Amino acid sequence: MVTGKGGTGKTTVAAALALALARGGHRTLLVEVEGRQGIAQLFDIPPLPYEERRIADTPDGGEVRALAVDAEEALLEYLELFYRLGRAGRALRRFGAIDFATTIAPGLRDILLTGKVKEATTRTVDGRRFYRAVVLDAPPTGRIGRFLNVTAEAARLAKVGPIKTQSEGVAAVLRSPMTAVHLVTLLEEMPVQETVDAAEELTALGLPVGKVIVNATQPPLLSAERISQAELRRGLAAAELPTDRLTVAGLHAEAKAYAVRRRLQESLRVELADLNRPMVELPLLSEGVDRKALDRLADALLAG
Numbered sequence: 001m002v003t004g005k006g007g008t009g010k011t012t013v014a015a016a017l018a019l020a021l022a023r024g025g026h027r028t029l030l031v032e033v034e035g036r037q038g039i040a041q042l043f044d045i046p047p048l049p050y051e052e053r054r055i056a057d058t059p060d061g062g063e064v065r066a067l068a069v070d071a072e073e074a075l076l077e078y079l080e081l082f083y084r085l086g087r088a089g090r091a092l093r094r095f096g097a098i099d100f101a102t103t104i105a106p107g108l109r110d111i112l113l114t115g116k117v118k119e120a121t122t123r124t125v126d127g128r129r130f131y132r133a134v135v136l137d138a139p140p141t142g143r144i145g146r147f148l149n150v151t152a153e154a155a156r157l158a159k160v161g162p163i164k165t166q167s168e169g170v171a172a173v174l175r176s177p178m179t180a181v182h183l184v185t186l187l188e189e190m191p192v193q194e195t196v197d198a199a200e201e202l203t204a205l206g207l208p209v210g211k212v213i214v215n216a217t218q219p220p221l222l223s224a225e226r227i228s229q230a231e232l233r234r235g236l237a238a239a240e241l242p243t244d245r246l247t248v249a250g251l252h253a254e255a256k257a258y259a260v261r262r263r264l265q266e267s268l269r270v271e272l273a274d275l276n277r278p279m280v281e282l283p284l285l286s287e288g289v290d291r292k293a294l295d296r297l298a299d300a301l302l303a304g
Contacts, residue, residue: 001138001144001182001210002137002182003141003182003183004191005142005194006140008184008186010138011036011038012294013297015039015042015043016294016295017182018135021132021133022062022063023060025062026132027130028065028131029052029067030064031068031136032066032067032137033113033138033139039055039066039068040066043055047068049068050067050073056291067120069112069113069116110147110150111166114170115170118174144181144202145207174207175206177208180209180211181202181207181210182211185212185214185272187265189264196272196275199212199277213279214280214282216283216284217283220262225263227255229249236248236251279304280304282297282300283296283300
């Protein structure tokens with residue numbers, strides 16, 4: 001599972017992770033649950049339906065499939081599976097009963113979404129797992145604890161019946177060694193704080209925290225922290241650029257501001273390191289995200 005504060009690139013990281021895990025001739029599933037169709041936009045394909053679709057291949061024979069889980073369709077599937085309602089279940093849609101059910105019991109929506117992920121994770125064909133891995137583009141860090149823990153709460157509250165069985169099965173998978181919740185962040189104060197808070201919350205809930213993935217990092221642009229105006233003037237002259245007082249002073253102010261940002265980023269790295277989780281840094285994709293860029297991120301994830 002891949003989570004992070006909005007804007008940190010968690011969907012991009014989830015897609016790159018699915019590609020990385022598919023290498024070597026494997027099959028992976030990339031799942032989204034927020035209704036944003038972020039996977040379709042990322043791979044430049046039409047919106048995904050509520051069914052698993054092949055969206056990418058790797059040069060060595062691996063494949064990535066994708067699924068956009070819809071809570072309404074998942075509920076209809078659940079009613080058919082456990083109660084054999086068939087057409088009667090689908091008739092509920094016309095009366096708005098499904099919206100009503102997921103509104104009065106918000107946790108039901110998350111149970112259905114995580115239940116679909118659990119089914120794909122544990123599915124077998126001829127005694128073997130159908131997918132090598134299932135990668136979930138999960139809700140943001142601010143909601144991840146509630147999203148993943150709702151199944152445990154439902155299992156505790158429901159005494160008998162399919163809901164209890166379903167919830168217990170999902171909760172067992174989420175807390176098992178086969179699951180890891182990776183936290184995506186930027187080297188900025190708010191995303192790092194949310195990452196620290198999410199790691200603490202997930203640990204308290206008994207959910208397995210995986211790696212801290214620092215996205216969009218850049219190598220240092222300056223070799224020294226302090227640069228004098230005289231050094232800047234000499235450098236500008238060597239590059240045959242203007243060396244007037246205004247240019248030098250402006251560039252010097254930019255260099256000082258950059259040094260402050262670098263010091264802040266290093267302090268944030270220390271804060272993340274204090275979580276005692278493996279940390280992977282991914283490069284900034286300055287030219288945008290396409291398949292080549294996703295493969296580059298996949299390389300970095302495998303190396304990390």
